[in-house]
Structures are given as structure tokens and as C-alpha cells.
Amino acid sequence: MSLFRTLAPVLALAVGFFLGGSIQSSAQQGPLRITISDGVIEPLPFAVPQFIPENGASSDYATQITQVIAADLSGTGLFREIPASAYISRVSNFDAPVAYEDWKAINAQALITGAVSTSGNKIFVKFRLFDVFSGQQMGEGLQFAGTLATWRRMAHKVSDAVYSRITGEGPYFDSRVVFVSESGPKNQRQKRLAVMDYDGANLAYLTDSSSIVLAPRFSPTSNQILFTSYESGFPRIYLMDIGSMRVQALAQQKGTMTFAPRFSPDGRKVVFSLERGGNSDIYQLDIGSGQTRQLTNAPSIETAPSFSPDGSQIVFESDRSGTQQIYVMSAAGGDAVRISGGAGRYSTPVWSPQGDYIAFTKQNAGRFHIGVMRADGSEERLLTASFLDEGPTWAPNGRVIMFTRETAGVGGRPSLFAVDISGRNLRQVMTDGPASDPAWSPLLP
Amino acid sequence: MTTGQIVSAVGHLCLLLWIVIGDWLFSPEKMPEVTVAEVSLMNSSEFDELVKASPAPAPSEPVKEKELVEPSAKPVVTDPVEPPPAVEDIPEDVPVLDAFQPIETPNPVAPIADTEQPIPVAPSDVKPKPRPLDRVAAVPVDSSTDAPDVADVATPEASDEAAPDAPVVEKEPPAAPEEATTQIVTEAVETEDNAPQLPAMASLPPRSRPKNLIKPEKPLKEEVASAKPASKKARDDLVADAIAAAVADAATEETTDAGEANAPSGPPMTGAETDAMRVAVQACWNVGALSMEALRTTVVVGFSVNQNGKPDAASIHLVSSDGGSDVSTGQAFEAARRAIIRCGSKGFPLPKDKYEQWKEIELVFDPNGMRMR
Numbered sequence: 001m002s003l004f005r006t007l008a009p010v011l012a013l014a015v016g017f018f019l020g021g022s023i024q025s026s027a028q029q030g031p032l033r034i035t036i037s038d039g040v041i042e043p044l045p046f047a048v049p050q051f052i053p054e055n056g057a058s059s060d061y062a063t064q065i066t067q068v069i070a071a072d073l074s075g076t077g078l079f080r081e082i083p084a085s086a087y088i089s090r091v092s093n094f095d096a097p098v099a100y101e102d103w104k105a106i107n108a109q110a111l112i113t114g115a116v117s118t119s120g121n122k123i124f125v126k127f128r129l130f131d132v133f134s135g136q137q138m139g140e141g142l143q144f145a146g147t148l149a150t151w152r153r154m155a156h157k158v159s160d161a162v163y164s165r166i167t168g169e170g171p172y173f174d175s176r177v178v179f180v181s182e183s184g185p186k187n188q189r190q191k192r193l194a195v196m197d198y199d200g201a202n203l204a205y206l207t208d209s210s211s212i213v214l215a216p217r218f219s220p221t222s223n224q225i226l227f228t229s230y231e232s233g234f235p236r237i238y239l240m241d242i243g244s245m246r247v248q249a250l251a252q253q254k255g256t257m258t259f260a261p262r263f264s265p266d267g268r269k270v271v272f273s274l275e276r277g278g279n280s281d282i283y284q285l286d287i288g289s290g291q292t293r294q295l296t297n298a299p300s301i302e303t304a305p306s307f308s309p310d311g312s313q314i315v316f317e318s319d320r321s322g323t324q325q326i327y328v329m330s331a332a333g334g335d336a337v338r339i340s341g342g343a344g345r346y347s348t349p350v351w352s353p354q355g356d357y358i359a360f361t362k363q364n365a366g367r368f369h370i371g372v373m374r375a376d377g378s379e380e381r382l383l384t385a386s387f388l389d390e391g392p393t394w395a396p397n398g399r400v401i402m403f404t405r406e407t408a409g410v411g412g413r414p415s416l417f418a419v420d421i422s423g424r425n426l427r428q429v430m431t432d433g434p435a436s437d438p439a440w441s442p443l444l445p
Numbered sequence: 446m447t448t449g450q451i452v453s454a455v456g457h458l459c460l461l462l463w464i465v466i467g468d469w470l471f472s473p474e475k476m477p478e479v480t481v482a483e484v485s486l487m488n489s490s491e492f493d494e495l496v497k498a499s500p501a502p503a504p505s506e507p508v509k510e511k512e513l514v515e516p517s518a519k520p521v522v523t524d525p526v527e528p529p530p531a532v533e534d535i536p537e538d539v540p541v542l543d544a545f546q547p548i549e550t551p552n553p554v555a556p557i558a559d560t561e562q563p564i565p566v567a568p569s570d571v572k573p574k575p576r577p578l579d580r581v582a583a584v585p586v587d588s589s590t591d592a593p594d595v596a597d598v599a600t601p602e603a604s605d606e607a608a609p610d611a612p613v614v615e616k617e618p619p620a621a622p623e624e625a626t627t628q629i630v631t632e633a634v635e636t637e638d639n640a641p642q643l644p645a646m647a648s649l650p651p652r653s654r655p656k657n658l659i660k661p662e663k664p665l666k667e668e669v670a671s672a673k674p675a676s677k678k679a680r681d682d683l684v685a686d687a688i689a690a691a692v693a694d695a696a697t698e699e700t701t702d703a704g705e706a707n708a709p710s711g712p713p714m715t716g717a718e719t720d721a722m723r724v725a726v727q728a729c730w731n732v733g734a735l736s737m738e739a740l741r742t743t744v745v746v747g748f749s750v751n752q753n754g755k756p757d758a759a760s761i762h763l764v765s766s767d768g769g770s771d772v773s774t775g776q777a778f779e780a781a782r783r784a785i786i787r788c789g790s791k792g793f794p795l796p797k798d799k800y801e802q803w804k805e806i807e808l809v810f811d812p813n814g815m816r817m818r
Contacts, residue, residue, distance in 0.1 A: 031747055031805035032714060034723050037814050039730030039784070078734040104790075109731075109783060131779065133786040134758065138779075168736035168776035356737075399737065421737070 041424075043080035044166065046073060047108035049091040050084070051125070054117035061148075062116040065125060065155040068199075069112065072159035072173045075199065076400075077425025079166075082108050094126070103132045110138075112162055121147050125154045129162050138165050152201060153444070160443075170397035173198060176441040177393075177402065178216040178225055181205065182414060182434040189434075193227060195242070198395075198440070200430040206240065215260060215391075218441040219267050226250075226261040226270060237261040237272050239287070251285050251292055258283075260303050264331075265311045271295070273303040282316055284331075295333035304348050307331065308375070309355040315339075315375075317347045326360055328375065339377030348391055351375075353442075354398035357421065361390040361403075370403050372421055383423045387412075391436070396443040402429060404436040714802050721794045722803075729788035732780060732812050739776040742769025743811045746781045752800055754792030756785050764807055781810045 048070050053062040073079040089102035094115040103111050114127035126143035130136070142161055144154045153174055160171030181194040190209035193216050196202055206225070207213055214235070216227040225240045237258045239248045250270065251258050261272040270285045274292075282295045282302045296302045300320035307314055308331075315328050321338065324345040329336035340346040344364025351358055355375070362369040362382060368389040373380040388406040395402070399421060405428075406414040414436040416429040429438075732740060745764040749757040761782050766774040785808070795803050 031807040032719070032803045033745075033807045033809065034719050034726075035809040035811060036723055036727050036730055036784075037811045039727045039732050039810075039812065039815060041733040041815060042731055044731060044734040109787075131783065133783050133790075134761075134779070166776070166779075167734050168739045168773050 043074075043078055044109050045080050045082050045107050046110040046112065046162075047082045047087065047103060047106070048073075048112040048114075049087060049089075051114035051116050051127070052091065052094050054094075054115050058116040058118040058123070061118065061123060061151050062114075065116055065151060065158070066114070068152060068155035069114075069159045069162070071199065072156060073162065075427070076163065077420055077427070078163075079110075082106055094128075098130055098132075100130075100132055100135045103130075108132050110162070110166060112158075114158065118148065123148050123151055123154065125151075125158060127158050127161070129165055152197065156197075169399050171443060172395040172397040172400065172440075174444050175396050176218075176222065176444065177416075177429075177438050178206070178218055178441070179416060179431070179438040180213060180216065180436045181432070182436060183209070186410060186412065193225070193240075194431075194435070195225075196431070203432060206242070206245070215437055215439075217262050217439045219263050220265060220442055221267060222441040222444060224263075224267075226263060228259045228261065235259040237270070239270075250287075251283065253292075260305065262306055264307050265309055271305040271307065271314060273305070282314070293333075295329070295331075296336070306350045306358075308351045309353055313351075313375075315349040315351055315358055317349060326358070326373075326377075339373065339375070340380075341377055342380060350392055350394060352394050352398040353396060356398070359392035359394060359401050361392065370401060370419065372401070381423065383419050383421065384417070384426060389417075391438070393438050393440045395440050402438045402440060404438065406436070712799065714796070714799060718794075718796055718799070722806075725788050725793050726784055726808060730781065730784035730810065732815055735776055735780055735812065736773060738769055738773040739780070740812045740815065742773045742777040743767045743809065743813065744774060744777045744781055745807055745809050746778060746785065747805065747807045748785060750789075750793065750795070750804055750806055752797065752804075754789070754795050754797075756789040756793070756806075758786055761785055768813075777810065777812070781808065784810075 048066055050066045051062040053059040070081045074081050086106045087102075088105055089099040091113050094113060098111065098113070109132055111130040111132050112127055113130070114125065117124045122145060124143060124145050126141060128141040129138045131138050139161075142158075144157050146154055156173035159173045163169065163173065164171050175198045176195055177198055178193060178195045180191045182189050182191050184190045189212075191212050191214070192209045193206040193213050195204050195206060207229075211229050211231040213230075214228040216225050218225060223242050225242060227238055227240065228235050229238050230236075231238075235257045236252070237250045239250055240246070241248075250261070251272065251274065253274070253276075255276065257275040259273050259275075261270050263270060268287055270287060272283055272285065273280050274283045274294075279299060280301045280303055281297060282305045284293045284295055285291070286293075295305075295314065296316075296318075298318065298320050300318055302316055302318045302320075305314050305316040312331055313328055314331050315326060316336075317324050318327050318336070319325070320327075324347050325338050326340040326346045326349045327336035327338050339358075340360070342362070342364075344362050346360050346362050348361045349358050350360070352372075357372040358375055359370065359372050362371050367385050368387065369382040370384045370389045370392050371380060371382040383401065384403070384405075386405055387408040388404075390404055392401045392403045394400075395418075400418050401421060402416055402418045404414050405417045406412055413434040416431055416435045416438050417426060418429055419426045429435075744766045747760075747762055747764045749760040751757060763774070763778045766777070769777065
């Protein structure tokens with residue numbers, strides 16, 4: 001009996017484990033639940049068989065439109081095109097049923113089929129998008145119509161629809177970029193304004209090389225451009241109407257210099273820097289009335305203002321603390337709050353179209369970076385690093401940033417680069433020659 | 446007096462004192478009283494007469510069999526009614542007949558607990574269910590072989606007692622996955638499109654540690670702790686109750702297993718098994734094409750799995766979501782669905798003998814840790 005008493009706790013423990021084990025087997029109620037918190041980050045494989053020409057005249061367009069779509073999607077870094085040589089199925093009819101198994105076999109996760117037809121000066125492009133592994137069509141099929149001259153825009157429209165349906169991001173392929181095209185030796189550069197499709201196509205020059213131009217900015221409707229020119233010998237801001245090519249000087253005040261202009265979200269106002277007597281402050285101009293209003297009043301240099309998407313705040317750079325840092329203030333002016341806090345100098349802040357991030361240029365330890373941070377300065381991340389990176393501009397969907405990268409040395413030249421805000425897919429944007437100061441337009445109507 | 450004499454004198458004095466009062470101070474534990482039976486002596490002639498007087502037994506075989514059956518039937522009928530608490534614990538909605546049946550069988554166990562003698566009882570009845578060991582070793586158990594023996598032991602009281610403890614122990618398996626996940630990697634898979642090669646990945650360093658691991662089991666501690674507080678007086682009763690509960694629980698389990706002969710459930714999923722499933726899915730879970738908002742959206746996706754381990758694509762559905770808009774939830778769900786279908790096309794690496802455990806699965810896809818990778 002005493003032995004039993006001595007062993008009782010041990011026995012109870014054993015029984016406890018025993019009991020636990022036996023309960024365990026019959027305990028699971030409901031589905032087995034497993035948490036997946038790690039996956040893979042790689043481009044999504046897609047197949048885009050050549051769009052079907054529905055009449056003889058549309059054959060070339062069908063080929064080119066297919067190529068543009070493939071290039072758009074692959075260029076994001078989020079998608080990977082499966083070469084046509086790997087295809088098992090051939091799509092010969094736009095309405096033919098999809099052989100999902102054939103596309104699964106080559107691991108195509110998305111399939112884009114389409115057809116092109118022309119009629120006189122009109123072109124029609126239609127497409128369908130399929131989720132191969134679930135065997136379902138994603139969204140409805142769409143058709144775009146336009147003139148023959150706009151076939152690239154229609155290809156971009158198809159790409160935008162596919163991109164948005166798969167990623168959930170807003171579209172951005174059907175957009176344009178204005179920038180400064182440069183030529184000549186480094187110490188005697190000639191600069192002129194140029195505009196192109198986001199992918200470098202359809203390049204057009206807006207000014208000649210007679211005077212230096214800087215920092216062009218699209219209006220919210222993409223039909224006007226603000227820029228800074230040295231035409232008068234001093235920097236001064238101008239407004240260009242793209243349709244008529246008419247240029248108008250803004251905020252002319254004797255003995256001052258104006259620069260770094262940017263539109264308000266509604267397009268009715270312009271914020272810019274005005275230098276007077278060696279001191280730069282931020283001003284606001286009402287385009288309709290021509291009235292200006294001073295927003296900052298400090299003995300330091302305040303410049304590079306940018307509105308928040310809702311127009312309620314302005315982010316800008318200032319050296320009031322001794323070095324260039326980023327500040328946020330109300331759009332009506334007043335006290336500013338410094339949001340940059342890391343080592344180095346911060347400049348050229350630009351608010352994302354979505355309002356969630358602010359892109360900036362950072363100089364630290366002899367290197368330049370493009371980075372992003374939250375509007376309160378948190379979550380700062382540097383996306384690039386090089387000899388000279390500067391001047392970020394946001395894509396219309398706030399997912400991609402384009403900027404200027406200049407190489408070192410006497411033969412160094414500026415060029416345009418783009419990077420995903422995750423820091424992936426850094427790539428050069430093709431231009432005819434050296435290029436700088438890009439500004440992305442909103443999505444075209 | 447020399448020192449030796451002093452020591453000797455003191456020693457002898459102590460000895461004398463012990464002899465005189467030692468028995469009173471250090472009385473030994475009283476031995477249990479011995480029952481004395483009176484015995485009378487008889488000689489051989491008296492014994493012979495006694496034997497002659499008694500009738501000689503002449504049992505026939507059929508009668509023997511009948512006698513053997515009767516005693517076994519007797520306790521079955523009478524004993525169940527005796528313990529009143531057992532009848533009180535039976536739920537009202539349980540038919541009386543059903544309630545009686547289970548109560549009949551535990552009779553062999555109850556007396557054992559009353560007599561506080563675990564030795565003859567526990568080994569014989571509890572041994573057939575060494576499941577805890579099997580579960581730890583992840584060895585499937587053929588429940589059908591044990592079922593007939595233990596099924597008769599099941600009692601409603603025992604199963605009712607075990608039920609509240611069930612969720613407690615249920616959480617034991619998730620603890621293992623946490624350890625195992627630190628050794629599982631998906632990075633290598635990024636270069637491959639196809640299904641994961643588990644052995645190869647297992648040797649690679651982890652890319653990140655999963656956040657939402659299921660809570661480690663604390664119930665087991667509680668289970669043990671519940672035995673501790675028992676007072677010395679109640680200790681023996683507690684042990685007896687625990688043994689009875691364990692035996693009853695085993696009976697419940699075996700009954701359940703026996704009733705589902707065509708759907709093997711087996712022991713619960715081990716950490717390694719759930720990890721294998723996790724790795725298989727995450728190898729195909731590609732978030733590279735998701736929007737930033739979708740990368741902040743956690744979705745719970747439920748689906749049915751066929752016995753061959755392949756998911757039923759038509760059953761894949763969104764259970765719940767957190768952290769995103771409808772659009773981003775849709776994107777996150779589609780990415781999850783692609784992962785399930787892609788990597789499940791050849792069947793998930795799930796133990797077939799535990800089909801009941803994984804015939805319905807809910808996967809929690811949490812991309813937050815991958816957003817800025």
C-alpha cells in the first residue's frame with residue numbers, strides 16, 4: 001500500500017499523458033488548419049499566343065500588338081512570358097474553347113487570347129484572360145476600338161486590363177513621360193523637353209535646344225506641362241499647352257528666380273520655389289487669377305514642393321535644420337513637421353498618387369539613393385544606390401518609380417531608370433540619348 | 446574517569462533509556478490487524494466419514510457451458526444499475542437503453558479503483574491502448590484490431606469527462622510544426638516552377654519564420670497540474686479516477702474508430718506531416734504578382750481533399766480575409782487558389798491513414814512577412 005502511495009504521483013502523471021494522447025486522436029474537430037506565411041516571389045508565367053487577325057489587313061497589327069502586350073507585362077518584372085516555341089496548343093479561333101491541360105503542361109498560369117480586325121482607319125482589338133490552373137476566365141472579355149495610329153495605346157490598354165486583373169494594382173501602361181533630353185559634352189550640355197510613351201515609344205520634342213530647361217511636370221489632365229527654363233538668363237517657370245505648344249511665363253516678379261513648379265491635384269494651382277535676395281521660400285500660384293501666396297517664411301532654402309493626392313498637405317525639402325531634410329506642412333502653409341530622420345541628406349520628395357508613400361532622393365556616404373517612406377517618415381526604405389540617382393517620379397498606379405541615374409566620369413551620361421517600389425525589377429528605360437528629369441503623366445483617358 | 450569511561454557510561458545510559466521509553470516514543474507503525482479464524486482439529490477417521498457423507502459431483506459438459514455463461518451474464522445486468530452517479534451523469538437525451546449498455550462494462554474497473562489496487566487492473570485493461578507512444582512516434586495504428594476488445598468498456602460518463610479535455614490535447618501537434626518550420630525553406634524553390642523537392646529543401650536555411658504558428662500546447666501541463674493539487678487523502682481516489690477515465694477514454698476512441706472502418710482516421714497529424722503540407726503549398730504560392738495591398742491581405746481558404754491527396758478544385762472557397770479591400774482579397778484568394786491547384790495536382794504529401802484528419806483543410810495565407818522581401 002505504501003508503495004502504491006509513493007508511486008501514485010508518477011502513476012497519475014503517466015495516466016495524464018496517456019489520457020492526453022488518447023484524447024488527442026479524437027480531438028480534431030473541423031478542418032485541418034495550417035498557416036502559410038512563406039511563399040515564393042517570382043514572375044508569374046503567362047502565355048500570349050499571337051492575336052488572331054480577323055482580316056488580311058490586320059495581320060501586322062495583330063503581330064505587333066501581341067508583342068507590345070508581352071513586352072508590357074514582362075517589363076514589370078511581375079510576369080514572365082512563356083516563349084511561343086513551348087506552346088502545345090495553338091489558338092486559331094478567338095472563340096474556341098481553351099485546352100487548359102495543354103497550357104498547364106507548360107506551366108502557363110495566365111493565358112491571354114485576342115483578335116484584331118481593321119475597318120478603314122479603324123482598328124478593333126479584343127481579348128480574353130484565363131486563369132489556367134483554375135480553368136476559369138478572369139473577368140469579361142473586352143474590346144477596344146480606335147484609329148490605326150493609336151494601335152499601341154490599344155495594346156497598352158489590353159496590358160493594363162490584364163495587369164490589373166491579376167495583380168490588383170491600378171493600370172499604368174497607357175501613360176506618357178515627359179523628360180529632358182540631353183545632348184553634347186558633359187560640360188556643355190544642350191537640353192530640350194521631350195515626351196514619349198512610358199516604354200520609350202512615340203518620342204516627340206517639345207522645345208529646341210536654345211535654352212536650358214529643367215524639371216518638367218505634367219498637369220493632372222496631361223494636356224499641360226510646367227517646366228523651368230533659363231530662356232531669360234535666370235530660372236523661371238513656364239506653362240506649356242501641349243496641344244497648341246503655346247508657352248506662358250508664370251509668377252514673374254522682378255529680381256526673383258522661380259523654379260521647381262508642380263501642379264495641385266485639381267490642376268488649378270501651382271506650388272513653386274521663389275528666390276529673393278538669396279533666400280528661397282515656397283509659394284502658391286492660382287493659375288486662373290495669377291495671385292501668389294507665400295507658404296513658408298524661413299531664412300533657409302525651401303524647395304521641391306509636392307502636393308498630397310488630396311491636396312491638403314505639401315511635402316518639401318528644407319535645410320532649416322542645417323542639412324537638407326524633408327518636411328510636411330498644410331497646403332495653406334504654417335508650421336512644418338520634419339519627417340526624415342536618418343543619416344544623410346534628403347531631397348526632391350514626391351507624394352505617391354495613392355498617398356501611401358513619399359519618394360525621395362537621399363545622399364549619404366558618397367552614394368545617392370532613391371527611397372520611399374510613409375508620410376509620417378516611418379518605414380523608410382532605400383530602393384537604389386549608385387554614383388548619382390535623383391529626381392523620382394511615380395507611375396500613375398504608385399507601384400513603379402522612374403528616376404535619373406548618371407554614371408561617373410567625364411564620359412558619364414544621365415539616363416532614365418525605373419524600379420518597383422519593392423526594390424525589385426530595376427531596369428533602364430530606353431531613350432534615344434541621354435535623358436534626365438522624368439515626370440510620369442497620369443493614366444491617359 | 447577517563448574519556449572512554451565517560452563515553453561508555455553515556456552510551457549505556459542512552460541504551461537503557463531507549464529500552465525503557467523507546468517503545469513509547471518510537472512506536473512502530475501498527476501492522477494491520479490479522480483476522481483470526483478458529484480452527485478445530487480432526488483425525489483421519491473423522492475426515493474419511495466427512496468425505497463419504499458428501500455427494501460425488503458428476504457434471505455433464507452441456508451443463509458446464511451453461512453455468513459458465515450465466516455468471517458472465519449476471520454482472521452485466523446487475524452492476525450497471527448499482528453506481529448511482531453513473532446514471533445521474535447521463536444526459537437526458539440519451540436513451541435509457543444506450544445509457545445502460547456502457548455502464549455495464551466498466552464493472553471490472555470500478556471495483557479495482559475501490560480496492561485501491563492498481564496492479565491487477567491497469568495493466569490488463571489499459572495496455573491495449575498505448576496510443577500516446579504511437580502518436581509521438583508518428584506510427585499509424587490499426588485501430589480496427591483493438592476495437593473489439595475495448596469497445597465494450599466504453600461508458601458515457603467517461604466520454605463526457607474526456608470531452609472537455611479534448612481541445613487541450615488537440616493543440617499538441619502544432620507545437621512540433623513550429624520547430625520543424627525553422628528547417629524548412631522555400632527559397633530554393635524560387636528557381637523551379639514545379640512541385641517542391643522536399644528532401645532538397647529541408648537542408649536549406651529558412652527564408653523567414655512563420656508568424657502565425659498555432660499555439661503550443663499548454664493543456665498538457667494543465668492535465669498534469671490537475672493531478673498535483675490532489676490532497677493526500679484524495680490522492681488514491683484521484684489515481685483511481687484517472688485510470689478509470691483513461692480506460693473509458695480509450696474505449697471511446699476505439700469505439701469511434703471501429704465505427705468508421707472505411708474512413709481511416711489514425712492518429713493526429715504530426716508536426717512533420719503538417720510541415721510537409723505547408724512546404725508543398727508554399728512552394729507554389731507565388732505572391733510576386735500581387736499588389737502591395739494584396740500583400741497586406743491574409744486570406745483563409747478552405748477546400749476538400751480527395752483520398753488520393755488531390756484537392757477538389759470546385760470546393761476551394763474563401764473562408765475569411767483580413768487586412769484588405771474586396772479587390773485585394775480577390776487577388777490574394779486567386780493566388781492562393783492557384784497555389785493549391787498547382788501543387789495539389791499530383792496530390793499533397795498527406796498520410797493516407799489519417800484521411801479523416803485532412804479531408805477538409807483550411808489554409809491561412811499570410812503574406813505580411815513577404816511584402817518587402
